[in-house]
Amino acid sequence: MSFIITLTGILFVTQLVSHFFNRWGIPDVIGQILVGIVAGPAVLGWIHQTAMIEEFQEIGVIVLMFIAGLESDLSLLKKYLKPAMAVAVGGMALPIVVMGLASQLFGLQWFESLFIGVIFSATSVSISVAVLREFNQIDSKEGATVLGAAVADDIGGVLILSVLISLMNGKGGESSTSLPLIIMMQAIFFGGTYLLVRWLAPYLMHLSKRMLTTAAPAVMAMILCLGMASLADLVHLSGAVGAFFAGIAVANTKARHDIAEAFEPLGYAVFIPVFFVNVGLVMRLNHFLDSLVFIVVMTILACLTKLIGSGGGAMLMGFDRQSGYVIGSGMIARGEMALITAQIGYEAHLLSSKYYSDVITVVVLATVLAPFILKHALKRLHHPVTY
Template identity: 45%
Template sequence: MTFIWYLALILISTKVAGHLSTRIGQPPVLGKLIVGLILGPALLGWIDNNDFIHYMAEIGVILLMFIAGLETDLNQLRENWKSAFAVAVAGIILPFVGGLAVGEAFGLAYAYSLFLGVIFSATSVSITVQVLKDLDRLHTKEATIILGAAVVDDVLVVILLAFMMSFLGSGSAQASLGLVIGKKALFFGGVAVAGWLVVPRFMKWLSGIKVTEPVISMALVICFAFAYFADLMGMAAIIGSFAAGLAISRTPFKHTVETKVEPIAYTVFVPVFFVSIGLNISFDGVGSQLGFAVVLTVAAIVTKLIGGALGARVTGMSMRSSIAIGSGMISRGEVALIIAATGLQAQLLPAEYFTPVILAIILTTLVAPPLLKVCFGNNQKTLEG
């Protein structure tokens, strides 16, 4: 019954830490992330990053991005697709070059340096979504661009990863680039058709069945089905759940689903996800690679910030909004963690560099909330104009 103790400890710790973060003027999510660092292997070692934590965290981040999809203005997303695309592309190119440069500077083999660039090209906006939600900025134009850019970023980085593994990977880790691109096309075509034609009818037909909470149950079925389909097609599951949220946001059930799914998510699953980020940190073997980890972290933060801001700026956003958008792309989170683990298995990342790379990924995630608070923490509903 150890998992019951883990759950109780996580819930009380995240609530207290979130409250303390708010008291010192920081987003609550920062305290929740630090809880994982304190309770995990890095410090106290009270919680192991076991299968229970992993599965609960997966559900948490899927629900978090599902809620983000529900709250995203689809019309605004269509209007700002050029900015979102430019932010994603610039936010991949600069970090890729930065990761490559750091690897070369520290004497890594060229293939390893290239893979560092791929790892830090990734973006995970799940933490950004929570901060913007806490600040009541999730409905702004800047937030919409960040979310759109994250989707494009995920697609391009996965294709880039497949390209790298096709030419540099070993054994069964090699991937067919054509197959990867085909799966992405199938995913977007499938969710577009399902979201436009199937989801509204599905929700309407099954909302009246004589069972407890049919609407929210069917919404969760759609959420998890889209997430599974995304994973099956080589995408991050959170892209699928985000797409599910967008699809349901077009139906008359949007408000009902949004109101009832939030208590499910934020009572149990989302706190476990925040803690799980910190549980990935271990300081074993970092001492000899500390300089590498520090330089890599700084490069990862600066290149993503500048890349995202540059992409927004060239599409007509103000300087202030551009910097806010760039700050929203900094967190690498679970997407980069997955890529790093894949690279280790494919022998594209040396084992001795794995821990400092993970540390750099986590640090980008810890830096994001206070930076977002600075950029978005004002009384205006939008920064633009």
């Protein structure tokens, strides 16, 4: 019963905080993380991690990644393939290299430094979409390129994360399976994923519509989500990776919108808030002042690497400087994808507890700054400064 009381408190407070954060134009996920920090061991010590919270947050990650896959519009990526790929590659490569090297200068081991670079290669386009919608730029060439690049960014980030987890297992992590066997199992998994996207998911979703059971399509989608998460875990990948590709598979069926309407209330009503609160519960502020230089430097680099990498990729594809500024700033927000990557890496021992809190703080700061930078870029696009 104590967990139910804790869960009730988490849901009530996160709803309240999210309401005010949305009203102030700040991403609500940041408010939910702050709830975990304030109520958790870092400040008040009212809530601590328990086995049930761990289970709920794990389901939260899986559902959130499924929704991310569900929202990945592959047709948009195909339409703007060349500029989107250039923006995505530039916006992933520069953070991995620059932030990885910067981490090493701060004394981190090379593998941990590489993983920090991977965390900041992620993009959370949902925050940028809200700003683009405010300026009626969703259907513009800049807005469409940002959306297409975000799809490529998500897929690329998931694949890189998969490789890192495999390498960690191969270096003597929790797995005793040989690296060649792990790679072969994962190759079979990704081959099966293609079959799922191309044939199996459309057939199963069509079959579910003919079943005489309550919410059959949503239940079938949940089976695909959890089933792929389980298979991914079986081949030494994160369950979130499998859920992401299950979401992409369902997104390519006619049931896409119905499933999105079913999953979003389910995820955001219970599991996803627990995930973000848990991110705050893991954080510790004991050494915040000692880490201040690291946090400030990495926050600046988090913004600049996306701005220059993605913006430069756009300019290479023929966009002018103002449009490149809009596209680069549209890719700065890290949000959910970076938080998920950090959490998965922390659990897979790719990131030590010593730096976990600092990295989360940088993700939060970059995410807060992103909409302000994008608004500035959009205003300059419509009212260019002349010299």
